[in-house]
Amino acid sequence: MKPSIPKGTRDFSPAEMLKRNFIFDTIRAVYQRYGYEQIETPAMENLSTLEGKYGEEGDKLLFRILNSGDPFEKYRQAHLEIKNSDVTEKGLRYDLTVPFARYVVMHQNEISFPFKRYQIQPVWRADRPQKGRYREFYQCDADVIGSTSLLNELELIRIIEDVFDTLKIDVLIKLNNRKILSGIAEVIGEADKIIDITVAIDKLDKIGLEKVNKELKSKGLSETAVQKLQPIILLKGSNENKLESLKNVLKDSAIGKKGIEEIETIFNLLQSLKRTARNLELDITLARGLNYYTGAIIEVKPNDERSSFTSSICGGGRYDDLTGIFGLPNVSGVGISFGADRIYDVLEEVQGFPDFSGVSTKILFVNFGEEEAKYCLQLVERIREDGINAELFPDAAKMKKQMGYADAKKIPFVALIGTEEMKNGEITVKNMSTGEQSKVTMEILLHMIK
């Protein structure tokens, strides 16, 4: 009868919640500072909304909800071949992007475009659980839709900088543009293989050049095309140098030149803000697997000596037709998503969480018995009136237990009120970090703990 939870899911204890809220609150505050508004969508979506949106693999990873009642009734006697669609028609949200697209289509008449929305909610995937990969996890998305301006891309990069500045994590922001990738495919004479090319070169970091070339050939790229691709894949140097080389490579590709122009516009805007973009890198191998990006592609990795993390902690890009699948074509959008779980792990590693002592409860009144407790109640009330989190231990338990409780909850001050204090109207207060003890008035106490 030992209880357990489904694999890949987690409980979050108070200590973990403080850390998680620190991350969520930071992201939320920055999103709001840039004018993004919050929406929430239901955990359950119709399967027709979800299926076919995440590829074949995604369909397998959807959590499906059994219809209510007894959907198996007619199958119970086993005379019929079972049909999934008869027993399940709802599924759990797999990401925040598809529900957002569905939301925009359903609410298009209420929305004032461009729509800058953020959404911080859990998503569910029936993936094999492993370290850092869960079946329930939070996504923190911001998207602007209904505007093609590159100011949006700029803004999202600034949001990324602000979030990681606030969290005090040094990061490297990698930037690419799908149009550059298209241009490259074009100039090497393999325009129709753009997807195979991007999928392959996206793996450069992980599998190395040799295997990338092997994959390219196996996908049917000519020897000449693969050879032409080499200097482009291996582009090195500053962003300016890369752009100069690319301009030369892509001089005959209209779409390639457009991609370069977009990247340059973003770099120039950042420069005009005196952001030297030292943490921003043009990386033309970046494709982020996802095939729906049509313009900017963004990925963020920790760039911190103290962190061993190499996986991305934020990513996004521009897509030209997200809502088309739901009947609203030609709505361009650009968005990013922060990986809260990975950011949590990075912050643990670099010891980047602030000290949460006193964030929950500021002061605990020890309970010495009925009379004392009744007296303390009024003091606690007074303290709470000032908006300060305060507690009276509910039972007249042993001193050791009550002090242990204060320790466990990281409560920085403990008040001890006995007969003498009650007589003199004083409060004996103990500073739990220094061990110092003093007798004070309520006024001074409020001053101390504020």
Added chain:
Amino acid sequence: MKPSIPKGTRDFSPAEMLKRNFIFDTIRAVYQRYGYEQIETPAMENLSTLEGKYGEEGDKLLFRILNSGDPFEKYRQAHLEIKNSDVTEKGLRYDLTVPFARYVVMHQNEISFPFKRYQIQPVWRADRPQKGRYREFYQCDADVIGSTSLLNELELIRIIEDVFDTLKIDVLIKLNNRKILSGIAEVIGEADKIIDITVAIDKLDKIGLEKVNKELKSKGLSETAVQKLQPIILLKGSNENKLESLKNVLKDSAIGKKGIEEIETIFNLLQSLKRTARNLELDITLARGLNYYTGAIIEVKPNDERSSFTSSICGGGRYDDLTGIFGLPNVSGVGISFGADRIYDVLEEVQGFPDFSGVSTKILFVNFGEEEAKYCLQLVERIREDGINAELFPDAAKMKKQMGYADAKKIPFVALIGTEEMKNGEITVKNMSTGEQSKVTMEILLHMIK
């Protein structure tokens, strides 16, 4: 191909999120002020955790999740009788109490008791959707477990008062004690019918005395017992009067007297805090259907002339053995839960939501073109540096569209920067509520919008 969402579920738009967050933030802040800490549990629980915990009806209303892969494979050919347990072993959280009990048992060695936890998360029930009843809705629970002190009951009542004071909703807090109900069943000679009695008299408000008596008789209560019950059910007058009458009625019931004593202790403590309890009513017909309460029973209803609401917006009570089902016996707890959706509806009715104008974005910079936008970017950056939510419209759209956007988002200030302003380093700012327009410096602007 028109998208839709499952019945009984909802999207929440930015305007709704502001209102919902106002409610959640209020409840959260009050919980924290009293030393409650937050936990979160996964949306999915093992069916073994959920099943049998909410009665037969509850089992029917659980949303079950289909096992991953193809759980129907072996049934596809229809030679076997289908077994539910073969195809589903997880379900969606039905309330926050059972997952909390499960949490406490699994984490008992990390918890410093008494454990004061709060939890604000959605729950799912396959109930028939109707006005005010959804298949996905939020619960806002606070419980203390591991303490039998009545100071906890007092504290929860104070929390209820603080939450509704902050929300500016006048409420009536009804209080009862299961021990009083037990005492009554005892003195009328029907101690073993305590459940039938409480279930019946709980309905007094809804179905009236005659039908209550009919139900009592149908459950096998003797005519004498029903007659003896009449003056008790119809107890009127002040709390003090009711308590005096009850003391007389229950003078021969040890458990009944204990119940009276508990209620009196809570009343006395409230009085010692100068809370006259004018909004607190002893109601011995209150049983809250739920049969697991063993001490205090609490229910809150709006008591506001402007509101037509008669259903409860908060409720709770003490239970003596919540975690026993998961193998940890004799842990007493007491808790409450706020009904956020109903509170939302009451606040709408009494027009109790604050003005959210400027809560999202404080100022919008109109975009007159590339050069102007580039110039404005720096001003927006400066404003955001001060932590103020600010936006630059991303496209050089028509003035009407940009102003409409500010209106729709309830942005209180709009900045207009043209060639002249750029030359003079001034900002033309329009107050959207007064229509007033003035030329100011950044310093003055910051002062205006802060």
